[in-house]
Every structure is written in C-alpha cells, then in structure tokens.
Amino acid sequence: MKYALYTGCVAKGAGRELLTSTYALAGKLGIELVELKNVSCCGAGVITEDNPELADTLNARTFAIAEEMGLEILNICGTCQGVMKKAQAHLDKDEKYKNKINETLKEGGHEYKGTVQIKHLLTVLSEDFGLSSLRSKVTVALDGLKVAPFYGCYLLRPFELSDFDDPDNPTEMEVLIETLGGTSIDYEGKLKCCGFPYLMMKKKESITMAGNHIASAKKEGADCMVTPCPLCHLSLDPYQPESAKEIGQELDIPVLHLPQLVGLAMGLKPKELGMQKHIISTKKLTDKIGC
Amino acid sequence: MSETTFKIQRFNPEKEKEPHFQEFKLEIQKGATLLDCLNQIKWTQDGTLTFRMSCRSAICGSCAVRANGHAVLACKTQASSLTRNDQVTIQPLGNMEIIKDLAVDLTEFWKKVEAVKPWLMPDEKETLVFERTQSIEEFLKIDRASTCIMCSSCYSDCCSMAVDKSFLGPTALTKAQRFVEDSRDKETISRIKELSEDAGIWDCTHCSECSQRCPTEAKPLDRIVSLRTVALNNGVTNNNGARHAKTFVKSIKSSGILNENTIPVGSMGFFNIPGLLSLIPVGIRMFLKGKNPPLIHHPMEELDDVKRIFKKFEKK
Numbered sequence: 001m002k003y004a005l006y007t008g009c010v011a012k013g014a015g016r017e018l019l020t021s022t023y024a025l026a027g028k029l030g031i032e033l034v035e036l037k038n039v040s041c042c043g044a045g046v047i048t049e050d051n052p053e054l055a056d057t058l059n060a061r062t063f064a065i066a067e068e069m070g071l072e073i074l075n076i077c078g079t080c081q082g083v084m085k086k087a088q089a090h091l092d093k094d095e096k097y098k099n100k101i102n103e104t105l106k107e108g109g110h111e112y113k114g115t116v117q118i119k120h121l122l123t124v125l126s127e128d129f130g131l132s133s134l135r136s137k138v139t140v141a142l143d144g145l146k147v148a149p150f151y152g153c154y155l156l157r158p159f160e161l162s163d164f165d166d167p168d169n170p171t172e173m174e175v176l177i178e179t180l181g182g183t184s185i186d187y188e189g190k191l192k193c194c195g196f197p198y199l200m201m202k203k204k205e206s207i208t209m210a211g212n213h214i215a216s217a218k219k220e221g222a223d224c225m226v227t228p229c230p231l232c233h234l235s236l237d238p239y240q241p242e243s244a245k246e247i248g249q250e251l252d253i254p255v256l257h258l259p260q261l262v263g264l265a266m267g268l269k270p271k272e273l274g275m276q277k278h279i280i281s282t283k284k285l286t287d288k289i290g291c
Numbered sequence: 292m293s294e295t296t297f298k299i300q301r302f303n304p305e306k307e308k309e310p311h312f313q314e315f316k317l318e319i320q321k322g323a324t325l326l327d328c329l330n331q332i333k334w335t336q337d338g339t340l341t342f343r344m345s346c347r348s349a350i351c352g353s354c355a356v357r358a359n360g361h362a363v364l365a366c367k368t369q370a371s372s373l374t375r376n377d378q379v380t381i382q383p384l385g386n387m388e389i390i391k392d393l394a395v396d397l398t399e400f401w402k403k404v405e406a407v408k409p410w411l412m413p414d415e416k417e418t419l420v421f422e423r424t425q426s427i428e429e430f431l432k433i434d435r436a437s438t439c440i441m442c443s444s445c446y447s448d449c450c451s452m453a454v455d456k457s458f459l460g461p462t463a464l465t466k467a468q469r470f471v472e473d474s475r476d477k478e479t480i481s482r483i484k485e486l487s488e489d490a491g492i493w494d495c496t497h498c499s500e501c502s503q504r505c506p507t508e509a510k511p512l513d514r515i516v517s518l519r520t521v522a523l524n525n526g527v528t529n530n531n532g533a534r535h536a537k538t539f540v541k542s543i544k545s546s547g548i549l550n551e552n553t554i555p556v557g558s559m560g561f562f563n564i565p566g567l568l569s570l571i572p573v574g575i576r577m578f579l580k581g582k583n584p585p586l587i588h589h590p591m592e593e594l595d596d597v598k599r600i601f602k603k604f605e606k607k
Contacts, residue, residue, distance in 0.1 A: 009549035013584035014577065038593040040547040045497050046539045049519040054604045058543075058597065104603055108596035157499035168361060169375070193450040193498035200558035201493055201531040203569065205454045209496075212454075238577050277582050 001128060002032040003074035003119075004066040006084075008230065009041050011076060014238075015230040017274025021259040022076050022121065024273055028266045029129060029137065033074065039065055042083040044231075045197070052090075053101070059087035060101050063118075064110035072117040074124055076259070078229030081120040082154025085161040088118060120155060121258060122228045123163050126172055131179045139267035140291050141181030145224070147261065148185050148217035148253075149173035150236065152229035153193050173226070180265035187220040189213025194227075196235035204246065210235045211243030214251045224254040224285045226261045233257055238279045254282040264291060294318050295374050297332060299340065300382040302389050310389065312380075313337075319370045326354050326365035329381075329393075342393035349506060352442030356393050357382040362444035364506040384447035386456070400443050403459050407467035407486070412478040429474040432517075436469035439509035445501035457490045461501035461511035464492060468514040471521055483522050492518045493532020534558050544601045547591030551584040 011019040026033050039062040041047075048055035062084070066073045075081040091098045092114055102111050125134060156167040164170045170191070174184040195209030214236060217225050227233050236243075237255040244251040260273045270291065275282045294316045302310035315332045323331075326344055333340045344354040347366045354365040358373045359380050373379040387395040413423060445461035452458050459467075464486070471482050486492050492515055501511040522533055538557025542550045559566040577583045591597065 009551070012548065012589075013551040014582055017582075038591060040591055040597045041543045041549050043543070044539070044549075045516075046536050047543060049516055049536050050523050050540045051604055052520070054601070057600055057604075061596070061600070104600060108599060110596075153496075153498045153500075157503045159503060168359075193496045193500070195450075195454075195496060197496045198451075198494065198532070200535050200554060202451075202455070203566075205451065205494075206496075208454045209450065238573055238582065241576070242573065277580050279576055279580060279582065 001030070001124075002034065002071060003124065004069050004071040005033040005035045005074050005076070006039065006042075006062065006066075006080060007035060008075065008077035008080040009044075010230040010234065015233060015257070017277045018076055018230045018233070018257045018259070020272075020274040021257055021263050021268075024268050025259040025263045025266065028263070028268060029134075031124070031129065034069065034071060036062065036065060036073075042080045042087075044079055045083055048083075055083075056087045056090050056097075057101050057104050059084055060091055060098075060112040061105055061108065061110055063088065063091075063116045064105060064112040067113055067116045068110070072119055075118065075120045076228075076257075077231070078120065078152040078155045078227070079231050081118065082157075082161065084118050086158075088116075089161060120163065120228060122155070122172060122176070125262060126176055131175065134176075134262070135179050138180055138265045140265055140289055142177070142261075142265055142289055143181050145182045145285060145289055146185050146221050147177045147182045148187055148220065148222035148225045149177060149190060150194070150213065150217075150225050150227040150232055150255075151191055152227055152232045155228060156191060173228070176262070177226070180262065182261075182265075185217070185220045185222055187213075187222070188216040190217075194229075194232040194235040196231045199235060199239070203242075206235065207239050207243040207246050210239060211247035211249070211251065214240060214243060214253050214255075215247060215249050218251060218253055222253060223288060224256055224261075224282070226256045226258060228258045230257060240280050252280060254278060254280045254285055256282070264289065267291075293377060295328075295370070296378045297328065298378060298380045299332070299393070300380075301340075301392050302383075303391055304389065319374070323370050324366050325356075325358060325363065325368045325370045325373065325379075325381075328370045329356075329365060340393075341391040350440060352440035355384055355442040355444045355447065355506075357384060357447065362447040362504040364442055364444065367506050384443060386447055386449060386452045386460075387443075395443075397443065399456070400446055400460075400462065403463040404441070404466055406459065407463045407470075408478075408482070409466045409470065411470060411473060411476055413475050414477045423475040425474050432472045432474075433469045435508050435510060436465050436514050437509075438507040439465050439469075439505075439511075440507055442506060444504040444506060445511045448500040448504045450498045450500055451494055451496050455490070455494065458494045459486075459490055461495070461515065464495075464518060465509050465511045465514045468518050471518060479521070480525060480527070483518065483525060483527050486518060487522050487527050487530050487533065492522065493530060493535075531558050531560070534560060544598070545590075546588060547594045547597045550588040552586070552588065 040058045043055040159167045177184040195206035199206040263273045297315045301313045345351040349367040383393045383395045535558035
C-alpha cells in the first residue's frame with residue numbers, strides 16, 4: 001500500500017505531532033507514504049473567498065502532481081479532505097472550466113486528468129487496510145477506554161462529497177474505535193462545528209462552541225476525544241483551559257489525533273506519537289490502557 | 292406494516308415549566324410525508340398538538356421542524372426515511388423560543404431579514420426606456436438566493452447562532468446576497484460595508500449546516516462565501532474576518548503553505564492590543580509544549596510555479 005501524503009499546513013505547523021504519529025502508524029502497518037513537498041496549501045475554504053478559480057487551480061495542481069506519481073492522495077486533515085473534494089467536484093462537473101484551469105497549469109508542466117482518488121486516513125484505515133487486518137494488529141486493546149469521536153464539519157458536509165454512507169448518522173469512527181477494543185460514546189457535540197474557523201475573529205464564541213462540545217462528551221463519561229481533523233484539535237486542545245473558564249465548567253479531556261489513538265492500540269508508545277505535546281495531559285488515558 | 296413511535300416534544304409555556312416528550316404510535320402509510328403523519332396524529336390522537344403548516348408543496352416554508360435533531364421541511368420529507376429502529380424524534384426548530392409544541396417565535400428571524408434591506412435600491416435618476424434588464428449571467432448570480440422560501444431551517448441549525456443570538460444568520464445573509472449582487476442595485480458598497488460589521492458575513496464558521504438543511508437551491512453558505520468575495524474585491528477589509536482572509540492568502544502567495552505565526556497579528560490587527568494580549572496565555576502554553584509553529588517557516592518546494600499562478604490571477 002502506497003499513497004501520496006498530503007500533510008496540510010497544520011501538521012507542519014502547530015500540530016506536528018499529527019505528522020509524527022502518522023509516520024509512526026504507517027511504519028507499523030507497512031503503509032508506504034511519499035510526502036508531497038512540492039504542493040501548496042488547499043486553501044482551507046479561505047482562498048476560495050478571495051478567488052474561487054485561484055483556489056481550484058492550486059488544488060488542481062496538487063491533484064495533477066499526485067496523478068503524475070500514479071498514487072492516491074492521503075489526507076490526514078479533515079479540512080484538507082473536504083476542501084479538495086469540493087475543488088475536485090468543481091473541476092469534474094465542468095469540462096470547460098477544467099480545460100481553462102489546465103491552461104493555467106500547462107506552463108508549469110502539469111495537467112489535471114481527473115483520475116486521482118482523494119482519501120482521508122480514516123477511510124484508508126477502515127476500507128483499504130481493512131478493519132479485520134487492523135484488528136489482527138492490535139497489541140494494546142483500548143479495553144474500558146471511553147472514546148468520544150469528534151468528526152469535524154468537512155468530512156461530513158456537504159453530504160454528496162462525504163465518504164460516509166450516512167453523514168447525519170455516521171458510524172465510521174465508532175466502528176474503528178470498537179475495532180481497537182475501545183468503547184465509543186455518543187454525545188451531543190459529535191457532529192458539530194469546533195469553532196476553529198473564527199477563533200481569531202470571535203474568540204469568545206469560538207471557545208464557547210468548543211467548550212460546549214467537550215462538556216457534552218464529558219457528560220457522557222468520555223476519557224478522551226479523538227478527531228480526524230487537526231483544526232478541530234487546535235480548537236479543542238490548546239484552548240481548552242479558556243473554554244472551561246468561559247463555560248464555567250471543569251473539562252480536562254484529552255483530545256487525540258486519529259493516528260495517535262490507532263497507534264496506541266498498535267503498541268506504539270505515547271512519546272513516539274508525540275502525545276507529550278498536548279496541552280491537556282494524556283497521562284490518565286495512557287495509564288488506563290497501560291502504555 | 293409495523294408501527295413507528297413518534298417521540299414528539301411538547302411544551303405549553305403557559306402551563307408547564309419545561310418541555311417534555313410524548314410518544315405517539317402510527318403506521319406510516321406508503322408515500323406519507325412527515326407532515327402527513329403529524330396531521331394524522333393531530334386528527335386521530337391528540338388535537339392539541341400544535342405545528343405550523345400551509346401549502347403542503349414545499350413552497351410556503353411553514354412546516355419546518357427538527358427530525359432526529361436536524362431541521363427538515365415536514366411536507367418535503369418522506370416519514371419512512373426518518374425512522375431509526377422504528378422511532379423518530381420530532382422537536383421544534385432550534386435557535387428560537389417556543390410558542391407552543393412545534394411552533395416557534397419567528398420575530399427575531401424576520402427582524403434580521405428586514406435588517407438587510409431586502410428590496411431593490413436602483414439608481415432612481417436613471418432614464419429608463421422600458422425596464423431595468425439583466426443578462427443571463429447577471430441573473431444567474433442571484434438566481435439561487437431567489438429560491439429561498441424563508442423556512443428558517445438554516446437559521447435553526449446554524450452553529451454560530453447557537454452561541455451568538457445577535458448573528459444575522461444564514462437566511463438574512465442569503466437574502467442580502469440576492470440584492471448585493473443584483474446588477475440593477477446601486478447600493479452594493481454601502482450594503483457590503485454594513486454586512487461586514489459585527490454579527491454579519493464574517494461571523495459564519497463555514498460548518499455547512501445551513502446548506503445541508505436548506506430544502507431549496509439557495510444554499511446559504513455559498514451565498515455567504517459570495518458576499519465575502521464581494522467585500523474582499525471591493526476593499527471592504529477593515530475588520531478581523533477580512534483581515535484574516537487577506538493574511539491567509541498573502542501567506543500562501545509568499546510561501547505556498549500557511550505560516551501560522553502571521554495569522555494572529557494579521558487577523559486582529561497590529562494595534563488590537565487587548566485582542567493580542569488575550570492570546571498570550573495560549574501562546575506560552577503551546578510554546579512550552581513545543582506546540583508552536585516553527586519559528587523559521589519553510590516554504591514549499593517548487594514555489595515558483597505557485598507564485599506564477601498567483602501572478603496570473605493578479606493580471607486577470
């Protein structure tokens with residue numbers, strides 16, 4: 001199994017433990033990753049506000065490069081996945097538009113043909129690698145660990161671009177958690193927005209939003225939350241002390257990146273997964289599963 | 292055919308302190324909409340059940356309720372599609388006060404729609420030969436927004452509204468886009484300036500709930516994004532939201548990938564001392580854990596090609 005790894009900006013910035021844990025997990029599972037180092041940011045839905053065609057062109061360039069490598073794109077960021085799927089839909093539904101964008105790419109020696117597959121790590125683990133293979137590799141079962149999955153908007157909505165069968169009632173994260181031996185918990189904030197996109201504009205509202213979701217996970221007895229999107233992580237983990245203060249409630253819930261949770265079950269050590277970098281200590285949960 | 296349990300939220304504020312759920316059992320007939328079922332329950336089981344309805348044809352926008360936690364237009368939704376383990380939960384729309392049972396108070400909703408001046412403001416001095424005409428391209432810019440039926444489904448499920456009731460919200464902003472981008476309207480700049488103020492276009496988080504719940508082609512998030520483009524293209528950028536977008540784009544243009552270190556000052560503005568001071572605790576916290584973005588930002592490889600693309604769009 002070999003993929004073109006699109007790291008996204010956060011995994012190279014404030015969430016480098018996501019990249020660390022992705023490589024550690026891929027190594028453990030024998031998944032080969034070729035990092036795309038010559039591609040730009042996906043635009044995170046922001047460049048498209050400035051210029052929609054520019055945003056689609058930058059993404060088309062990324063798609064073209066992956067096509068040249070003959071590999072599928074593997075995203076480790078939910079936002080990158082959602083934004084790319086949207087760009088791909090724009091290109092694929094309008095031949096004239098695609099040709100226009102390819103004219104721009106041509107000078108750089110690239111052409112988007114429309115063959116590339118764009119997948120998030122969650123789908124790669126659940127479908128390509130497969131849950132039964134994953135189960136057979138579990139060495140530290142997450143027995144008794146109550147995990148609250150936090151999906152993030154971009155893997156769910158719009159439905160027509162989601163990889164999930166029923167995005168209003170998804171089971172993909174839950175099934176994965178149960179495969180690792182953990183207990184998945186249902187809670188009110190599971191499918192809601194983390195508030196990150198307007199953290200710099202409306203801090204009070206953003207941290208309230210995050211705080212409410214963490215509180216709802218805690219109410220259902222969560223030991224930790226897990227998210228496939230590092231933007232959600234940035235909202236839920238580093239700002240959690242502010243969120244707790246804003247909503248007037250103690251929270252203290254660790255927020256794991258998806259490959260960290262899977263990595264723990266595969267026997268990787270917390271340090272190998274960069275968990276010492278979290279603001280909310282993960283010690284209680286690693287003690288609970290004995291690693 | 293088996294019976295479905297309709298778990299319906301009931302509330303009469305004149306008599307009760309808190310809403311409660313009441314269960315009704317009903318056999319869903321083939322092809323029955325959720326509204327058909329609500330009517331059946333009202334007509335045959337409990338005449339006091341209160342909900343709004345009118346056209347039964349997905350055009351009046353009266354019968355929106357929340358089913359299993361999400362806003363739907365009752366007359367446009369097949370009841371059988373909502374059942375989970377032979378059960379469906381029905382609640383009034385969110386983000387609004389309840390009048391009784393499933394009927395909510397739309398006063399604030401309508402005030403916000405009115406606030407965006409939802410009427411055409413053309414150049415009155417213009418000499419008209421016949422009437423104000425539009426090209427097909429001009430019409431297509433406002434066509435989608437025109438399909439809004441004001442059902443308030445988007446408003447109900449808006450995550451930003453849930454934490455800030457002052458937000459104009461997706462319906463009003465959709466209505467606003469219909470006039471901001473109307474080629475016959477002459478108040479584009481004054482409109483977009485007003486809409487860029489607090490509680491306006493930059494207070495949306497992009498969560499897509501509005502577009503997902505919209506029963507028409509209005510798709511509010513796309514309209515909000517379109518309004519933001521108008522603001523940025525017209526230099527209406529003296530606010531945190533627009534500054535954030537500009538800083539973001541500038542960072543990608545200069546290094547291909549985002550330099551997160553530039554975002555706080557770029558978004559909040561250099562002179563926003565209280566705003567920037569409020570970020571110091573989290574900054575220190577992250578720095579001490581090694582969670583800060585690298586102090587030396589490394590650009591992407593083959594940056595020249597991305598710079599070339601940016602340049603090409605500048606020329607356009």
